[in-house]
Structures are given as C-alpha cells and as structure tokens.
Amino acid sequence: MKEKSSVEIFDRNYSEIKKNIKAAAESAGKKYEDITLLAATKTVDVETINHAIKSGIEYIGENRVQEFLSKREEYAPCHKHFIGHLQTNKVKDIVPYVELIHSVDSVHLAKEISKVSLKLGKVTDILLEINIAGEESKSGFAPDEVCEKLVEISKFEGIRIKGLMAIPPICDKPEENEKYFIRMRKLFIDIGAKKIDNSSMEILSMGMSDDYMTAIKNGANMVRLGTALFGKRDYTKTGKGV
Numbered sequence: 001m002k003e004k005s006s007v008e009i010f011d012r013n014y015s016e017i018k019k020n021i022k023a024a025a026e027s028a029g030k031k032y033e034d035i036t037l038l039a040a041t042k043t044v045d046v047e048t049i050n051h052a053i054k055s056g057i058e059y060i061g062e063n064r065v066q067e068f069l070s071k072r073e074e075y076a077p078c079h080k081h082f083i084g085h086l087q088t089n090k091v092k093d094i095v096p097y098v099e100l101i102h103s104v105d106s107v108h109l110a111k112e113i114s115k116v117s118l119k120l121g122k123v124t125d126i127l128l129e130i131n132i133a134g135e136e137s138k139s140g141f142a143p144d145e146v147c148e149k150l151v152e153i154s155k156f157e158g159i160r161i162k163g164l165m166a167i168p169p170i171c172d173k174p175e176e177n178e179k180y181f182i183r184m185r186k187l188f189i190d191i192g193a194k195k196i197d198n199s200s201m202e203i204l205s206m207g208m209s210d211d212y213m214t215a216i217k218n219g220a221n222m223v224r225l226g227t228a229l230f231g232k233r234d235y236t237k238t239g240k241g242v
C-alpha cells in the first residue's frame with residue numbers, strides 16, 4: 001500500500017482536531033475561536049506547512065533556531081512563534097522574525113531579548129515557561145519563584161509578558177497530566193490578579209498532541225500540536241531534535 005503523503009495526513013487530521021478543540025472548548029465554557037491552534041512544525045517540510053496555512057492554520061511554532069532560519073523565508077504569511085529552548089547567543093537570530101517567544105526560562109534570557117528588541121526598535125511578546133512538574137531534565141521557572149522573577153523581567157523594556165507556557169511530563173494517559181494543567185491555570189489566574197505592570201496573563205500555552213483536550217478543559221487557550229496534525233515526525237530529514 002502506498003504511504004499517505006504528509007498533505008493527506010494533515011487534511012485527515014485537521015478536520016478531526018478542529019472538532020475536538022470545539023468540544024473541549026465548550027466543555028470549558030468557551031468557544032472554538034477562544035482557542036489558538038499553533039502548529040508545531042519541527043521536521044515538517046515547508047510545502048506541507050504552507051498547505052496547512054492555506055487550509056486555515058494561522059500560527060506556526062518552530063523549536064530549533066537553525067531549522068527556523070532555514071525555513072522562514074519560504075513560509076506563506078502566518079504568525080510565527082518560537083517554542084523551543086533558546087540560547088542567549090541565538091536571540092539576535094530569532095527576535096527579528098518572530099511575534100512571540102513561548103520558552104523564556106530565565107531572567108538572563110529575557111534580558112537578552114529585551115536588549116536585542118530595543119536595538120531593533122521593536123517590542124517582543126514573551127511567555128514565561130514553567131517547569132510545572134519540577135522535572136530535572138526540563139528548563140523553566142519553578143512555580144514558587146515565577147512571581148518574583150516575573151516582577152524582575154517586567155522591568156525590562158522592549159518586551160511584554162503575555163502569559164505562561166508549560167510542557168508537562170510525557171505520560172501514557174492524558175488524565176495523568178491533568179493535575180499539572182490545573183496547577184498552571186491557578187498560577188495563571190493568581191499572577192493575573194496581581195496586575196503587575198508590563199505583564200498581562202492573556203495566553204496560557206499548554207497541551208500537545210496527546211493531551212490538548214485535557215489542557216483546554218483546564219484553561220489552555222493556546223495548544224501546540226505537531227504529531228496530531230502532521231503524523232509521526234521523521235527526524236532523518238532534519239537531524240535529531242526534541
């Protein structure tokens with residue numbers, strides 16, 4: 001049997017995902033339009049990405065600097081986000097081209113984004129990444145330090161804190177991560193209530209292919225989907241990644 005092309009895989013998955021997002025949004029008392037679907041496009045070829053954009057995907061997120069830079073000129077018009085771990089020395093390569101950086105995991109990184117943005121005369125929107133399960137292997141702010149760090153970061157010019165992002169542990173059942181989504185939502189609401197200058201809790205970016213419905217039910221308003229949209233990743237094309 002002929003293997004399905006990535007475009008066919010996308011078409012089949014996208015309509016299903018839209019239905020799932022709508023159902024999950026409604027279970028959280030929201031509408032489909034309240035949820036932003038971001039396509040996580042690592043290892044996906046530009047042709048497929050542009051097909052996705054033509055089909056209605058408005059937001060894409062890359063998570064590796066080199067891959068983003070090699071693809072960015074070919075993307076059809078869309079909102080471009082950076083969602084991967086970012087080293088300080090790569091900030092200058094990314095900031096000119098992206099609207100939102102999801103993965104700000106240190107004061108040091110935020111300061112560099114501020115510096116580069118000021119130089120370019122632009123304001124870069126950022127999310128603070130939270131290491132919600134306290135995993136050794138993951139970066140991100142600890143939940144109990146984020147408020148203090150956010151106050152520090154909010155003083156930097158050239159950036160705007162727009163919300164929080166998390167990548168909960170890989171698990172077999174989506175319900176296992178529900179407690180982390182619940183914690184994230186609480187943090188999001190608590191921080192929002194403090195009304196810290198130069199920060200607004202508008203975006204709660206959590207939920208990936210295996211658990212996006214659980215995430216939406218628990219307050220996510222931006223989900224980042226790769227595999228669910230494009231099928232299993234083929235790292236042989238782009239080298240090893242996350």
Ligand SMILES: *Cc1c(COP(=O)(O)O)cnc(C)c1O
Pocket residue numbers: 040042063083084167208209210224225226227228242
């Ligand atoms: C790859 C990636 C995703 C999407 O992962 P899937 O499980 O394939 O949906 C989401 N967020 C980040 C930060 C990623 O790197």
